[in-house]
Amino acid sequence: MPWFNTITTGRMNGMGLVGIEDIRAAAKRIDGIVLRTGLLPCEWSTPDRPLWIKPESFQAIGAFKVRGAANALAELSEAERVNGVVAYSSGNHAQAVAHAARAAGITATIVIDDTAPSTKVEATRALGAEVVLVPLARRQQVAEDLAARRSAALIPPFDHPAVIAGQGTIGLEIAEDLPDVELVLVPVSGGGLASGTGVAIKALCPAATVIGVEPELAGDAAASLAAGHRVHWPSDQRVRTIADGLRAEPSELTFAHLSAVLDGIVTVSEQEIRSAVATLARRSGLVAEPAGAVTTAAYLYRQADLPAGRTVAVLSGRNIDPNLFVEILSQ
């Protein structure tokens, strides 16, 4: 994992996990680069389970990923900054790194698979990044080779303490805005968001329950937590879900965090995800991508599995395919 060599790791607690002090430090570093989102109350929620949405959809680039990217870049040394950074992604992480690098005055190179939609490629270029298009199978290798050749830091989407700590600022803000929160629902994919958010909530609101949410069709983390060790689902299974932001699987590092801080993971069906996208648009005026809507789906359809009380659902991003959005709203 080359990035462990090129990025200074944050201070860790005794178990080797990211701690609340790492997240507090991240909050200071990304202040002014990342939007401080509030909590939106949902008047359509039920009285015994008042719901607030944490709308990370309003971040520049439309997703929470900019938090972790900005924190990872802020930890680079002056020598590392000069060499620029490299990332590989076809999703929100590509634009997050490009955005954070531009804000930090660092050169970014993003390796994208050549089957990605041209809109994503153009959006990444528009943020000032160099884009390298390669076949999907070679994406990671090309990125690692590029980083090695340039002595550039490779910024991973989730498998790094600095990225986890950056995403954890979401939990910090929830605790500041609603200190008596009783339930936090957070999407799980690679696990950076759920790890960081869980660490912050467990440290600051120890009485609160933290539940991860996955699509049933990409329920590998739920299966892993149940088994007590990482269970691998083949990618051809995970890609079945419309929640394209939730098709990754946890790393050893994020799985260790998830095991420590999550009280459980619930899964939701594709139809429930679609219904949640529609509910967020019609009743809260929010555009959500399927990955961002899974927590609202859990709120709507998994109440039997969830404690009642003041609930926060993290809406992780808004970058839904326009045709899918129309299709869902037409149903």
Place this chain on the structure above:
Amino acid sequence: MPWFNTITTGRMNGMGLVGIEDIRAAAKRIDGIVLRTGLLPCEWSTPDRPLWIKPESFQAIGAFKVRGAANALAELSEAERVNGVVAYSSGNHAQAVAHAARAAGITATIVIDDTAPSTKVEATRALGAEVVLVPLARRQQVAEDLAARRSAALIPPFDHPAVIAGQGTIGLEIAEDLPDVELVLVPVSGGGLASGTGVAIKALCPAATVIGVEPELAGDAAASLAAGHRVHWPSDQRVRTIADGLRAEPSELTFAHLSAVLDGIVTVSEQEIRSAVATLARRSGLVAEPAGAVTTAAYLYRQADLPAGRTVAVLSGRNIDPNLFVEILSQ
């Protein structure tokens, strides 16, 4: 105008207009009832005109109207509260009064025309209000008769100082959040929102320009400002616009405010309004009704008529017809 008899008017300035002190008092009264919205930065705006959206779409009932209604109800005497309140509307004002009345523990009766969509009737009932369905032509008369018979206060949608002062809290919040704002864009219909917002901005940010925005097809206020007196457009002209929230015309009271505080009014075409609805959804993750999107349309398509600089566009509401929203997003 029966409501002048039954609601205590706020303190006015020498010209008989609502002043900044009325708006400050309103902010205190509606605190805790109305959402304190922030400003959302738009990374897609041009560098010389950075744009922030004031998302009133996140208010309970999905529109700013709850501010004015809550302030008008807060000004009622104990004797008046006992008799309940009456309003007539087929739009956001009906639900705003119902919502504010429920929050204040006051009985609300809303007179709605019997051709209004059943969803609006049900939504108003769901907020605990009694709904009286009558033919559109008899709506105002029935409401006034009901109010007189019950000695109940009639809450108007815009033609009252307490309502104007309540809407003015939007300007107060903009001035708090972005004290060096240079341009504020605000929709104009009956004129309560633009009056209140303009009063607050001119008092707190005197260097800022305040521009009203109307649909070309309901450009009566623009014509009135140009003429220096109220110009009446027949309602069969005003109803042509898809911006159903902007089909009213200013009263004597609001026109006096608009003349005093607006630096001008620009108009936008139906196609420009549709395009702005799509831009807000695709690039900012916000659902806007056409009336709420006119300010973004002005930002996008009237830059030649507007000063450059830090710009705030008031997004007044999200209650778009679902079929229209799909139609716009499909284009």
